Amino acid sequence: MTDTPVDTEEAxxxxxxxxxxxxxxxxAVRRLHTDPVDDDLLLRLLELSLKAPTSSNSQDWxxxxxxxxxxxxxxxxxxxxxxxxxxxxxxxxxxxxxEAKRQVRPGQWQAENFEDIPVFVIPCYRRTLKHxxxxxxxxxxxxxxxxxxPAVQNLLLACRAVxxxxxxxxxxxxxxxAAKRILGLPWNVNPVCIIPIGWAKGRYxxxxxxxxxxxxxxxxxxNRAFMSPA
Ligand SMILES: Cc1cc2nc3c(=O)[nH]c(=O)nc-3n(C[C@H](O)[C@H](O)[C@H](O)COP(=O)(O)O)c2cc1C
Numbered sequence: 499m500t501d502t503p504v505d506t507e508e509a510x511x512x513x514x515x516x517x518x519x520x521x522x523x524x525x526a527v528r529r530l531h532t533d534p535v536d537d538d539l540l541l542r543l544l545e546l547s548l549k550a551p552t553s554s555n556s557q558d559w560x561x562x563x564x565x566x567x568x569x570x571x572x573x574x575x576x577x578x579x580x581x582x583x584x585x586x587x588x589x590x591x592x593x594x595x596x597e598a599k600r601q602v603r604p605g606q607w608q609a610e611n612f613e614d615i616p617v618f619v620i621p622c623y624r625r626t627l628k629h630x631x632x633x634x635x636x637x638x639x640x641x642x643x644x645x646x647x648p649a650v651q652n653l654l655l656a657c658r659a660v661x662x663x664x665x666x667x668x669x670x671x672x673x674x675x676a677a678k679r680i681l682g683l684p685w686n687v688n689p690v691c692i693i694p695i696g697w698a699k700g701r702y703x704x705x706x707x708x709x710x711x712x713x714x715x716x717x718x719x720x721n722r723a724f725m726s727p728a
Pocket of ligand 1: 525
């Protein structure tokens with residue numbers, strides 16, 4: 499847990515964290531300090547994140563880094579419209595489950611404080627005939643999004659290592675045309691998600707996930723060979 503912003507030099511040193519520790523503890527950290535994040539540090543994390551693979555090594559990425567207060571406020575307004583629209587469904591789904599209810603609170607905090615978050619990173623990708631966010635055959639869709647999410651996960655892991663809170667979010671930009679207008683994106687560049695970043699107030703992992711035996715199917719779906727008989 500990181501309660502206070504970390505000095506930049508110390509943050510760079512923390513990049514040496516063992517990979518297994520970063521992977522086991524990386525999770526969505528939504529409660530963030532409002533203190534600024536050093537540009538040199540952020541650029542290094544973005545550089546590391548872009549060591550990721552892309553379909554055909556196309557590297558048609560654009561990272562929009564939003565720090566300007568007015569831009570953040572525009573994104574916050576868009577987010578709140580979407581949050582107010584869809585959050586009632588989330589609330590209903592966690593009704594009667596105190597643990598799940600507790601988990602949605604940091605999301606509420608973010609929706610209320612979105613423009614105070616120091617920086618947003620919005621990974622975008624250029625659509626081409628081969629790599630498109632919509633369309634047929636479906637392979638182009640998987641190649642489009644699949645060219646962005648490996649880099650996103652790298653960024654989340656790098657943030658975790660240095661102690662920056664971060665989370666992968668899509669709801670704030672679900673209405674893509676509005677997000678594109680705010681960000682001034684050309685018609686063929688699409689935002690994929692938004693990663694609010696700041697020094698972590700919230701806690702990192704360990705995370706809880708479904709046991710591996712339940713997830714692995716051998717040779718064909720349904721043959722969960724690693725699961726012990728009930
Ligand atoms: C494709 C995708 C979209 C997501 N969109 C949102 C989002 O809009 N808002 C949000 O708060 N979290 C979002 N998340 C984060 C997930 O809710 C989070 O990773 C998941 O609940 C597990 O939480 P944990 O990593 O803290 O254990 C998204 C994650 C993914 C992979």
